[in-house]
Amino acid sequence: MRSCVITVSPAMTDDTFAYLVKRVHARFGEDADCVRVNDADVLGGFQIEFDGAVYDNTVKTRLDQARDVFSRGGGSV
Amino acid sequence: MTEKKISAFLKDRTAAFTPGPVIFRKGTVERVGDGVVHVKDLPGRKYGELLEFGSGVYGMALELTENGVGAVLLDAEDSVCAGETVKGTGRVAEVPVGEALLGRVIDPIGRPLDERELETDLYYPVERPSPAIMDRRPVDTPLETGILAIDSMIPIGRGQRELIIGDRQTGKTAIAVDAIINQRNTGVICVYCAVGQKSSTVAGVIETLRAAGAMDNSVVVHAGASDSPAIQYLAPFAACSVAEYFAERGRDVLVVYDDLTKHAVAYRTMTLLLLRPPGREAYPGDVFYLHSRLLERAACRSAETGGGTVTALPIIETMAGNIASYIPTNVISITDGQIYLESELFHAGIRPAVNTGLSVSRVGRSAQSEAMRAVSGTLRIDLSQYREMAVFTRFGSDLDAATVKMLRRGETLTNLFKQGKSHPYTLFEEVAVLLAYEADTFRDVPMKALGAKVTDYLAHMNAAFPAVAAHMNATGSMDDGTRAELLAAAERYREGTEL
Numbered sequence: 189m190r191s192c193v194i195t196v197s198p199a200m201t202d203d204t205f206a207y208l209v210k211r212v213h214a215r216f217g218e219d220a221d222c223v224r225v226n227d228a229d230v231l232g233g234f235q236i237e238f239d240g241a242v243y244d245n246t247v248k249t250r251l252d253q254a255r256d257v258f259s260r261g262g263g264s265v
Numbered sequence: 266m267t268e269k270k271i272s273a274f275l276k277d278r279t280a281a282f283t284p285g286p287v288i289f290r291k292g293t294v295e296r297v298g299d300g301v302v303h304v305k306d307l308p309g310r311k312y313g314e315l316l317e318f319g320s321g322v323y324g325m326a327l328e329l330t331e332n333g334v335g336a337v338l339l340d341a342e343d344s345v346c347a348g349e350t351v352k353g354t355g356r357v358a359e360v361p362v363g364e365a366l367l368g369r370v371i372d373p374i375g376r377p378l379d380e381r382e383l384e385t386d387l388y389y390p391v392e393r394p395s396p397a398i399m400d401r402r403p404v405d406t407p408l409e410t411g412i413l414a415i416d417s418m419i420p421i422g423r424g425q426r427e428l429i430i431g432d433r434q435t436g437k438t439a440i441a442v443d444a445i446i447n448q449r450n451t452g453v454i455c456v457y458c459a460v461g462q463k464s465s466t467v468a469g470v471i472e473t474l475r476a477a478g479a480m481d482n483s484v485v486v487h488a489g490a491s492d493s494p495a496i497q498y499l500a501p502f503a504a505c506s507v508a509e510y511f512a513e514r515g516r517d518v519l520v521v522y523d524d525l526t527k528h529a530v531a532y533r534t535m536t537l538l539l540l541r542p543p544g545r546e547a548y549p550g551d552v553f554y555l556h557s558r559l560l561e562r563a564a565c566r567s568a569e570t571g572g573g574t575v576t577a578l579p580i581i582e583t584m585a586g587n588i589a590s591y592i593p594t595n596v597i598s599i600t601d602g603q604i605y606l607e608s609e610l611f612h613a614g615i616r617p618a619v620n621t622g623l624s625v626s627r628v629g630r631s632a633q634s635e636a637m638r639a640v641s642g643t644l645r646i647d648l649s650q651y652r653e654m655a656v657f658t659r660f661g662s663d664l665d666a667a668t669v670k671m672l673r674r675g676e677t678l679t680n681l682f683k684q685g686k687s688h689p690y691t692l693f694e695e696v697a698v699l700l701a702y703e704a705d706t707f708r709d710v711p712m713k714a715l716g717a718k719v720t721d722y723l724a725h726m727n728a729a730f731p732a733v734a735a736h737m738n739a740t741g742s743m744d745d746g747t748r749a750e751l752l753a754a755a756e757r758y759r760e761g762t763e764l
Contacts, residue, residue, distance in 0.1 A: 237291065239308065240290055240291055240292070240306055240307065240308035240309075241288065241289070241290050241291065241308065241309075242287075242288070242289050242290070242291045242352075243286060243287075243288050244286060244287040244288070244289070245286040245287075249286075249287055250284045253282070253284050253287075254282055254284065257278055257281055257282045258278050258282070
């Protein structure tokens with residue numbers, strides 16, 4: 189079994205998490221042992237860590253991306 | 266108006282915002298110290314890959330092991346902790362390139378140092394292959410430095426590598442800066458790469474270029490003495506990538522590496538901290554390859570590969586005039602000639618302190634303009650004979666008239682080569698001075714008054730032959746009739762008659 193860590197917001201329901209695990213198994217194989225980690229900092233979405241690769245689809249990362257785009261220089265109001 | 270601007274700004278940025286998942290490979294910091302980080306795991310790691318640590322600090326993977334990576338940090342290590350997550354970016358070190366860099370001061374990874382944003386979308390890797398043999402053409406176009414001693418006897422061509430070598434405080438940077446200043450109206454782009462220099466020194470260079478109007482077609486890449494060895498290591502390669510962007514688009518570029526001695530020291534520091542086995546003088550075994558792969562990127566490109574040129578002026582600092590030590594001999598063997606500056610000449614007031622006996626340009630007269638070639642043929646021989654004969658005058662022996670004349674002309678020529686800092690000559694002025702030497706225009710002028718006399722002579726010649734000057738400066742050519750006319754004018758100046 190290979191370890192797969194899924195980091196989600198504590199607010200994610202069990203049903204939603206189960207669906208996520210099903211998608212992970214479809215992508216990485218049934219031998220992916222999925223472990224749920226609750227982290228309020230992610231705000232929403234999920235982060236999957238498997239075989240040294242990280243798939244970050246959290247709301248926190250999206251907001252960081254938005255901040256980078258909106259705070260880029262070269263303009264004033 | 267402000268509401269409209271806010272609305273337009275938000276619309277523009279919203280259009281640019283394309284969110285999506287982020288995928289990266291992950292490792293963990295095992296230990297960190299002395300600017301080196303050891304990372305555990307990190308699957309798919311590649312040599313030279315940029316690694317991202319917390320708080321935006323970057324490192325470069327330079328040691329791949331079975332279980333992890335040894336990386337050198339590009340920034341201060343204070344914010345990197347053991348146990349921290351490391352992201353593999355999948356990219357190598359890159360530098361922004363493009364027209365937006367002209368007039369700017371940046372660090373080797375493209376961060377602006379002149380307190381303005383840098384807006385460019387194009388990035389080149391700092392390490393790039395040099396042009397292949399068939400992608401090059403012979404060097405045939407002069408790069409005028411505006412320094413008479415160099416343009417007449419050690420001519421540099423576009424696409425050549427010419428080393429500037431000498432002890433500390435002998436005017437190496439001054440020669441390079443004068444060469445940059447002389448390109449201001451020629452269309453040649455200049456890149457000044459400062460490696461391990463004091464920030465105050467580089468600020469002085471930038472100010473000199475600005476005051477001379479040369480900053481608009483120049484880029485400064487700065488990795489200071491307080492920057493990490495990794496940043497200092499990257500600086501010359503980044504500067505070359507900036508230059509190559511223009512050369513691939515048909516432009517001519519001059520790159521100054523100031524200096525490669527400090528670059529070699531930074532590389533040695535980095536490799537010793539990575540526990541690589543030290544070789545001669547504790548340098549790693551590939552220190553020659555460090556500079557050869559950099560300087561091979563300076564080339565005269567064929568039309569098929571852009572047609573532009575990259576001319577390199579690397580600078581090497583020697584200790585006690587020893588040009589036979591390790592790094593100097595390495596770079597001398599790589600380059601296409603050297604300009605050797607001597608402390609004794611400098612302290613004797615001969616500035617630029619060029620030792621014409623030990624200096625050479627392997628490209629030679631094919632890189633000289635037609636006008637300069639016509640007037641500079643015997644200079645080296647004259648100086649060589651003067652130096653040999655000058656030895657005998659110390660013994661106070663009786664000298665015949667011809668020898669006295671030779672000594673006087675040699676002394677005059679030596680003093681004619683003296684030139685003020687940041688005052689490059691135009692090609693016409695250089696030719697005029699050498700024609701004055703040929704006509705013995707200054708034979709009755711005391712050496713102490715020669716400098717002022719030359720200035721007055723050049724002002725007269727520029728005023729009397731403006732069309733000739735403009736033509737010669739633009740085309741580099743001089744026909745026999747013009748030569749005779751200018752020679753006659755130099756003779757009349759000596760006689761004190763109207764030009």
